[in-house]
Each structure stands twice: as structure tokens, then as C-alpha cells.
Amino acid sequence: MTRVVELVEHAPAVGVALPDAVGRALAAGDIVDAVPDPYVPGHWSLRAGSKVGAVAVATPGNDEPITVRVTPKVPITRLFFLLGYNLDPKGGWRDGEVDVTGHRDLLPALAHAVERQVDRALRQGLLQGYQRREETSLVVRGRIREADQIRRRFGATLPVEVEYDEFTTDIAENRLLRAAVERLLRLPGVPHDVRRRLLHQRARLVDVAVIVRGHPLPVWQSSRLNSRYQHALHLARVVLENASVEHAPGALRVDGFLFDMNKLFEDFVTVALREACRSFGHSARLQDPHHLDEASAIRMKPDLVLYGPSSAPCAVVDAKYKAEKREGFPDADLYQMLAYCTALGLREGHLVYAKGNAPHAAHRVRHAGIVIHQHALDLDQEPSGLLSEVDRVAAQLVNTPRV
Template sequence: MTPHRLWEWEGRGFDAEQAIPRADADRLIRAAQGPAGRLKGAQRAFDLFPDRVSARNLVGIVAAGDVSCEILPKIDREATPAHPASLRRQLISMLAVAHDLRIADDAATLLDTQQQTLLEILITRFVALAEDAVRRGMPRLYVAHADDLPALRGRLDPVRQFSALAGNPSRLACRYDVFSEDIALNQVMKAAILCLRLLARSMANQRRLGELALVYADVATVARSQLRWDRIVPDRANARWQPLLRLARLILGDQFQNTTAGSADGFALLFDMNVLFERYVARLLAPIADEAGWTLHAQGGRKPCLTGENAPKAGLFETEPDLRLERDGRVAMIVDTKWKCLADPAHEPKMCIDQADIYQVMAYARVYGCNRLMLLYPHHAGLGRAMPVDFTVTGSGAPITLTVATLDISDHATARQGLIDILGLYGR
């Protein structure tokens, strides 16, 4: 496979060094078009120009036949390009937290980020988890069967026996249960294994996936669109399979934050960095808020901006703050996450904040009666001074404080401590 790599929002000329040939770009764009279009807002992974192809704010991996492109996040586009391994490790770390995955908690993953693409890393971690789970035994359940047999097995189905089989007394309509491994959970695992066998380029991963496919030989092959996720009910019997199931959901596209599509000719695993950053912050913040006696609400709210005689009963223009922190039954703080690059306030007083983002949080303050607002951005090396920076909203009424802050997401411990320091929940 011919591998290519782009940074988030990076453009690459067709005649540039390490160029992506126009033919390769066309194939990658076609492979990503459907999956990206199903994301919220009908997005796209690439922009195509006469002289270049450019990535957008979707990151992940796109593969088309023997061509692939890895898109990595890079919020500080003005700084010297970081080593791909560090950015890949950062993305995997965010995915692990946001989707509750066991893919970034060992030394093997740190080594993989230096040697493999994002897709190959996910394949390697999936294989390792699957091998460990299978080694301890595949889950089985009693599955209902109905068949016409020469001897009674289980119980007789009188309706079928005296209707369809009325003229054939040599057969008995039987209904019985079989303790089987051909169940929904194993069908999902097999679907993920078969999908990844088409995509793995590492000889070791191809061999290991082939061995896993043999283990699942007696499990039915079910099309991705026909997988019965609703039949997989978490319980004590399958608890150890839940981390692997979450990773399979990610690969097979059963998540609203990302989208995937796969076949022998194309595959795309794409993440909207705005959504991923929001969920990453929410997952880190939830236990912090709980320990401090606050209630965290991610998304939701949906209070309308407009009501009145000419508005529907539910109102008009629903609001949906990213994070609402409540205490004693009132919204005390609203945090809106933004995956954007801030400028140093010492050189740019407005810090390159979008005016629309200011208007948005001001509307939240009014609708939710909240006097503490925060715009939270990822930190980067290009900022010359520490965040946060507080502003006072002008106008009449109760004073409103808007904090513009950045969060260092280089690792979980640093990000968690950053949230504690920035929000100051324990002292309120």
C-alpha cells in the first residue's frame, strides 16, 4: 500500500515534495465521500483544487485499494511540524478517553505509534484484545431453533405439525434450544475481523487475523448493516468482552462521533476533531465535577432562544451548550469547547476568537441565566502566555465573566489537572 500523510487543514500541491498524485487523491476522495457526508453537518475529508489536495478538520485514515492517507491533528500549524508519532499518540490518547477504549495503556502502543500508521495501530490493538478474550473462551448462549426432524427433539410445534406437515408423518416439527456460539456478539467480532483482514498491511497482523477468522469459522458471516447490536446486552457473562466490543463499534462505524465505511476497495475511519475534543473534555471532567459536588451535563439543554405567540409551543432556535455545570439546581457555568488555534493575546487582543463564538456563549448566558462562561481551546506551543484570561461582559444587569482558556492535552494527567485548575470547582 502507498501511504500518504497530511496534517489537519494541510494542503499539498500535486508537484510538491512528497506529493499525493492526482490519481491517488481522486481515489481517496471517493473513498471518504460517503462516510464523511454522513457525519453531522454533511462534512468532507478533503478539498480538491486544480493544483493541490487539502485535508480539513476530519482526522483518521482513508484507504482506497493500494493507497492510503493518514490525517493527523495539528492545532499549532505555525510551529515546527511535530514528529508524526507524537501526534498519533495524542490522537490515540484522545480516542481512548472519549470512546472508553483500551488502546493507549501500555508500552506496546507507545512503540507502535513510532512504527505504524493509525490504522495499523488500531488493528494491532484489536488483535491483541481479541486473542486475549478468545483464549479465555468464546461466549455462548442458548439459541432457539426450529426444524423438521425424523425424531422428536425438544418440544413439538403443533401448529406446523398439523398444517405444513399434515401429509408427512415421517417428519416432526421440533422446536429446541442449542447452546451455541453463533450469537450477536460473536457475529460482530467476526465482522470486525473480516473487515480488518482486508486492510491490514503488516504480515504479523494478517497472520493473526487469519488465525482469529478460523476460530470464528462456525459463526455466521453477517453483513455490517445487518448486525444486531440491540441483542448484545451487557451482563456478567460478557463483561470482559465490552472493551473489545467498543473497539469493534469504532471500527465498524457504530458511533455518532465518527463514521466508517469499508470494502475491498475503500475504507474510511474519520473523526470530527471538534466533536472528539468536546467528548474528551467531557469524559475527563465528569469525575472531577462529581468529586466536587457538581452535576455535569454534556450537550442537551435545548432551551429555545425565542418563544411567543408566533412561535411553536417548543419555541424557536434551540440551544445546545457543550457542557453545563449545575449546582443547587441552577446552571452555574457553561463551557463551550472549540478545536481551534488561539493567538497569543500579547500580540492579538482578540486572540483570533470567532465573533460568532462570542455571540453564541452570550446567548447561552441569557437563555440559561448563567453568569460564568468559558471558551475552552486546546493549548499549543505558539501561545506565549499561560491561559486562562478573564473578560467582563459589558452591559446592564448582573456581571457576567467570560473566561478564555486553553487545555494542555499532551497527556491525561496534565489535562485533568488543567481542568481542575481552570475551572476551580473544588473552591466554589
């Protein structure tokens, strides 16, 4: 039977009895903040940060693996709206397409969503395409690879080294779907009914090659032919890029799915602001590289730099899910934004936080004439209300004065 430790994102630390090896694995894997209790042997203090999801830690010969489950503060439906908007802001996957309201935890909801999207993608049958093949054959098919034929066969006529294009279901799109399904089937906490449906999807993809762990994911190109696959492919990549905690440190095995709320929020803010600013005739560059100094030795990369019709920077934004920790470098977010404004020649800079993690505020810097705005977006509201808040921030960005 699996033992489950329940944590909440950015909640106070919880004391838990754990084997020392498990506690060390959690700390070393950057899963949660794990600190041994100096007074009670075998007890650890666990505190979740911005990573949500679930991981299972198993030890050899132990019939009771330990699962650490981190629940996000925002409702699951809101989290999936942010995810869907990031994947396709012009009408991508939304709450209405897959009902996740029955799931309180991230992993069951994600597994359910992926299975439903894969089912929609495969409802008309598996997509087929041409795949380049190279093989040794007794008959000529396609093109003879003359260099390989001479090097390997020394003038012999048979067998023949050939190359040809095969029309097959074993293409990048289907490989990604199968890899995501296989990955979800190995993760802890997937409900039984969802697991059963995932097994059915795997059976439909049985003739598709399995991606070898550690190899790069296959690349696919958006087209009219694979339009019915695209939502499933976007979610499949989310699974494969975030289900990275899978290793065996020493005698332990750690396997799970962790989703970083910092990155989810940053992606949403920058994508939503980029879309909103287009209506004002402005363009935005995400992770736009610049230099702080005249010698171009100190690099900086703001989350979003807005450019006006003259192609000059007119606003700079950094998205921060949480304010800088007070026990760390004080007010580092403000110092960083001041550097951005100075280097880009702007009189105003904009920091965007999730509501509850930082207040609305504006700070005028002494002797510099620069104002740094702190905006707070309320994630716990309907999508229309959240996007309206983004529109208000975008309207302020396009009016940012230059030095």
C-alpha cells in the same frame, strides 16, 4: 504497488497529481478538502481537516491504488489515552495494556490494539451464551410455534415449527469481535505481522456468524460473565463505527478508516469533566437538550450542562477541538455560548479547546454581565497532567454564578 499520499491533520494544503475521478471521490466523500488546480490539469490541492486515518481509492484496471494517509498532530499514545478514557474512565484501556509506541500512524496502531485485546478476550476460550433459534424440525425441541405450525403446515404433524434456546458461541459479543477483525483485514495500511495475527483471530471465530453489511450491530449487555471481553468490545465498536468509508462511486472503490478528532476531543472533555465534577457533589448531563426561546421552537443542545445539589443548571460547557474559522462566521463559538448562558440563566460560560487551536481568554459581554471563558487543554502531555488541567476547569465550573 500502492501509491501513498501523506497529509497531516489541519496542515497547509499539498499539491498532488491525481486522476480527476480520484480527486472528485475524495471531495465527495468528505475525506479531505480536495480542489482541482485551475492551471495544471491532473493536479489537485489536498488539505486534511480533523479526520485522521487512511483511505484507499482504486480504479478498475489500475494496478496502483492510491492511499491517502492523514496523521494526527497529537502523538499516537496520547490519542489512545483519550480513546481509552472515553471508553472506560474508571480504569479502562490504557497505554500500558497495549504498546502502540512503535506505530506512527493511527490505523496500524488501532489494528495492533484491537488484535491484542481480542487475543486477551479469547485466551480462555470463546464466550458462550444462549441464543434464541427458530427452525423447522422433524423432532420436537423446545417449544412448538403453534401459530406458524397451523399457518404453514395446515394441520400436518411433521415437520414441526419449533423455537428453543441454544447454548452457543454465536452470540453478540463474538459477532462484534469477528466483524471488527474482518473489517480491519480489508483496510489499507495494516502491517503484515498484525494482519497475520488478525487472520489467526478470525480462525478462532470461524464458527461465529458474520454481520451482514448494513444491518444494525448486535447489542450486548455488560456483565460479570463478559468482563474479559469488554475492552475488546469497546475497541471493536470504535472500528465498526468509524470505518464507514466503504463504497463504490461509479467505477471507483473507496475503502478506509477515518477517525474524527473533533468527536474524540469532545467526548474526552465532557466525560472527564463529568467525572471530575462528581467529587464536588454535582451531576452532569451530556448533549443536554434545552430551548432558546420561550415558545420552545428553537432547540439547543450544549455538550455538557452541570447541575448542582438544587438540580438547577450551574454551568455550561462546549468542547471545540478548533476555534471557529475566521473565513467562516466570525467568532461563532462565542455567540453560541452567549445564547446558552442567556437561556440557562448563567453569568459565565466555558469553551474548551485543544491547546494550539485557541488561546486561554475571557470575554465580558457588553450590557449583559456575562463572561465567556476559553480554556485550552494541552493534549501533548502525560495523562496525569492532562487530567489535572481538567480538574482545574471543573473547579471553576462548580463556582459559576447564576444570573
